[in-house]
Amino acid sequence: MDSGGSTTFAVEKTSHPVSAKDREAILANPGWGRNFTDHMVTIRHSEERGWHDAKIGPRGDLQFDPATMVFHYAQEIFEGLKAYRQPDGGGALFRPQMNARRFHNSAVRLAMAPLPEELFVESVRELARIDRDWIPSAEGASLYLRPYMLGTEIALGTKPSAGYLYGVVASPVAGYFKSPTATVTLWVSENYTRAAPGGTGAAKCGGNYAASLAAQAESLREGCDQVVFLDAVERKWIEELGGMNIFFVFEDGSLQTPPLTGTILPGVTRDSLITLARDQGMTVREEPYAIDQWQADAKSGKIREAFACGTAAVITPIAKVRGRRHDFTMGNGKAGPVALKLKKTLLDLQTGRSNDTYGWVDKLF
Numbered sequence: 001m002d003s004g005g006s007t008t009f010a011v012e013k014t015s016h017p018v019s020a021k022d023r024e025a026i027l028a029n030p031g032w033g034r035n036f037t038d039h040m041v042t043i044r045h046s047e048e049r050g051w052h053d054a055k056i057g058p059r060g061d062l063q064f065d066p067a068t069m070v071f072h073y074a075q076e077i078f079e080g081l082k083a084y085r086q087p088d089g090g091g092a093l094f095r096p097q098m099n100a101r102r103f104h105n106s107a108v109r110l111a112m113a114p115l116p117e118e119l120f121v122e123s124v125r126e127l128a129r130i131d132r133d134w135i136p137s138a139e140g141a142s143l144y145l146r147p148y149m150l151g152t153e154i155a156l157g158t159k160p161s162a163g164y165l166y167g168v169v170a171s172p173v174a175g176y177f178k179s180p181t182a183t184v185t186l187w188v189s190e191n192y193t194r195a196a197p198g199g200t201g202a203a204k205c206g207g208n209y210a211a212s213l214a215a216q217a218e219s220l221r222e223g224c225d226q227v228v229f230l231d232a233v234e235r236k237w238i239e240e241l242g243g244m245n246i247f248f249v250f251e252d253g254s255l256q257t258p259p260l261t262g263t264i265l266p267g268v269t270r271d272s273l274i275t276l277a278r279d280q281g282m283t284v285r286e287e288p289y290a291i292d293q294w295q296a297d298a299k300s301g302k303i304r305e306a307f308a309c310g311t312a313a314v315i316t317p318i319a320k321v322r323g324r325r326h327d328f329t330m331g332n333g334k335a336g337p338v339a340l341k342l343k344k345t346l347l348d349l350q351t352g353r354s355n356d357t358y359g360w361v362d363k364l365f
């Protein structure tokens with residue numbers, strides 16, 4: 001099957017679109033991940049036919065046999081990227097090729113059939129184009145695209161599925177966190193780890209997120225917003241949060257983020273911030289940082305800020321950190337200037353308010 005160009009997809013427009021009035025009401029207050037656009041992508045894979053039957057059709061239910069493999073062995077991966085309204089009324093994606101590459105790598109790690117990267121990019125572009133009226137224009141809002149893939153073979157043996165379904169749904173979103181101060185408090189997880197060496201930590205698979213939920217629930221019970229995971233071997237090194245990467249800002253203005261050792265998700269926002277910060281003259285280290293050191297540096301003033309980053313989280317400053325053995329505040333407990341400056345730089349680029357010298361902005365229309 002041809003993997004490039006919009007002719008790849010059979011397009012069927014919905015006969016029951018959400019009315020313009022209802023859509024505008026949703027876009028005025030989209031929340032996060034609870035409202036969806038009118039259409040969706042589906043593409044099938046079988047051993048005989050490879051990737052085939054690419055469709056963009058009305059959004060609706062999917063039907064599966066109860067013995068479908070994904071329900072039992074969780075052969076499932078996903079991605080997250082956003083379409084942003086541009087100043088001229090157009091729309092643009094941000095670095096979709098990075099998501100396509102990571103999706104490919106996740107598929108390989110989960111022993112799934114990799115989707116051609118071109119086809120991934122075309123699928124998200126086409127869905128965002130057909131549902132272009134759903135791209136919000138309010139500050140901080142965007143259209144979140146959620147590609148996913150799952151094993152569809154009907155069988156209970158533990159082996160890679162012989163068939164797959166790839167799909168994309170889209171959801172208008174505003175901020176991921178509800179915090180009115182736009183900062184988060186972290187809970188240091190000592191009972192749970194997220195990923196071990198040789199495991200699936202670097203893959204974006206649903207299983208990693210399922211495994212994080214008990215720790216996330218513990219964090220909420222403790223009055224925090226997010227969990228921070230430590231490495232599984234020494235229980236010492238900071239890895240990442242429940243679904244986002246982490247950066248630290250030191251008193252000399254340098255930045256540090258945990259290195260990609262195979263247990264951490266290689267975030268597109270993480271990668272973009274490293275480049276943007278270096279281009280603004282900042283030193284950025286990809287080096288391990290220990291939780292006890294963080295507490296000591298926060299108390300001595302050596303560290304000034306920390307922030308979470310991801311497609312959903314964008315850049316969210318960390319105000320406080322708590323745990324069984326930890327309790328400290330970052331700076332004055334408010335959003336710090338470095339986090340705010342980097343957030344503005346990133347959002348200006350994504351929303352077309354600044355000139356894209358990187359070739360990261362992927363114009364849709």
Ligand code: COI
Nearest residue numbers: 080081243310311312313
């Ligand atoms: C994203 O940032 O796109 C994610 O998939 C993280 C998830 C917690 C929403």
